[in-house]
Amino acid sequence: MRTQVAIIGAGPAGLMLAHLLQRAGVESVVLEIRSRAYVESRVRAGVLEQGTVDLLNDTGLGDRMRREGLVHEGIELGFEGKRHRIDLKALTGHAVTVYAQHELLKDLIEARLRVGGEIIFEATDVSIHGIDGNSPSVTFSKNGVAQELHCDYIAGCDGFHGICRTSIPDGALTAFERVYPFAWLGILADAAPSQGELVYMNHDRGFALFSMRSPTVTRLYLQCDPADDITNWTDERIWDELLLRFRCDNGWKPNMGPITQKSITPMRSLVTEPMQYGKLFLAGDAVHIVPPTGAKGMNLAIADARVLAQGLVDKFQTGSTGLLDRYSEICLRRIWRVQRFSWWMTSMLHRFPDASPFDRRRQMAELEYLAGSEAAARSLAENYVGLPLELL
Ligand code: FAD
Ligand code: PHB
Secondary structure (H helix, E strand, O other): OEOOEEEEOOOHHHHHHHHHHHHOOOOEEEEOOOOHHHHOOOOOOOEEOHHHHHHHHHOOOOHHHHHHOEEEOOEEEEEOOEEEEEOHHHHHOOOEEEOOHHHHHHHHHHHHHHOOOEEEOOOEEEEEEOOOOOOOEEEEEEOOEEEEEEOOEEEEOOOOOOOOHHHOOOOOOEEEEEEEEEEEEEEEEOOOOOOOOOEEEEOOOOOEEEEEEEOOEEEEEEEEOOOOOHHHOOHHHHHHHHHHHHOOOOOOOOOOOOEEEEEEEEEEEEEEEOOEEOOEEEOHHHOEEOOHHHOOHHHHHHHHHHHHHHHHHHHHHHOOOOOHHHHHHHHHHHHHHHHHHHHHHHHHHOOOOOOOHHHHHHHHHHHHHHHHOHHHHHHHHHHHHOOOOOOO
16 A cells, blocks of 8 residues: 555544645545544544634635534633633634534544545554655554555654654654643533633632533533542532532532543643654644643644645645755744643642642732733733744
8 A cells, every 4th residue: 555645643633634635635544543433522622723713714624613613702710719801802803612622523534535535443553664764654454454554754643642753763852741740630511501601710629620512511620639530539529529619709600410421631741852753744742742721732733734734745746845844843833832821821720739828829919910911811812812823
């Protein structure tokens, strides 16, 4: 089997890359370890930046998102029993759209299959070869049959636990990492969202986030211990803790309903540099992770795919690798700005187990500054709706 670009991973990065390449006439094959049903139901991110929304609309993927996505023109920050609204639209002219990651993946998969593009689901034993030479390839098994895919380039879009990053020889990459002393316990509940905008809550007992997926489904998160086990959290305990953390002067609280999904996700920040080794290009969570407090991971994965597609298309159309050679440099500039924002939001909103009374007072001062200063609020808002994308 042969293709121009072998893409490992059918997440937002891999599927968006395949979509953009296909539109420019570049062939690719996507290899995914999981089944289609699994990929289309895995609960992950929910907030699309304006730039991501524009890209979906401009490339023919926006129909269902425009119908079902929820446009949010503001977010709320809560602390000391009070809530303060950040008016994203008034401060930046832009909004964000709440649309579940797995719904976006359904749209990407449907669009790819419609034009005859290939996605090999349930590909096992995926392994990459020859990335430092001129004839890279990928081996894998499908239904127990070993196969080989020859290609010009490999795109490693296989997420944090994938095999691409770890296939690069030791010493070729530098990792910059921070592991946080907390995790998020996330739930989906069959309950109508009790208000239209997200609430990021700093509480003495820890962070909590109110979000949503649709007019009938609420998404909620609680800061918890990273070593905690989901079996320690009965539905009753989860609701008690949520109601406590969201308690505020105006009496608002999330609506309760049957919990249909719950899981715990540890928090980390990671960047590995550079994002390329020979014929292998890494994109998305395969090469960087942000804590979800800034709602950036999926958007960053899609931004990488966009820059990589541009470089690959240029190479196949003109024969020049000039743009492709700058892929890592271009992406990393934006990635580090997004890392800064995600770290800052995380630091401001969570309870750190080793925080001193000084740290706690400083957190409150930071939140009060945001609540009282238009300049401070605008800085948050312009990062939240998404920094401009610098293309190659
Ligand atoms: P992934 O989505 O991880 O996709 C990688 C794919 O590769 C997967 O389908 C995987 O099965 C496949 N794969 C793995 N190994 C192999 C292999 N060996 N062979 C073949 N395939 C393989 N981001 C936001 O922007 N906004 C948010 O609101 C937000 N909220 C989040 C909330 C939570 C609780 C979590 C956990 C994440 C959140 N994120 C958010 C982050 C976002 O979900 C990720 O950043 C995003 O999924 C990254 O996309 P990706 O394509 O790089 O990787
Ligand atoms: C979500 O709805 O899943 C979500 C929203 C905002 C975040 C993180 C996750 O910052």
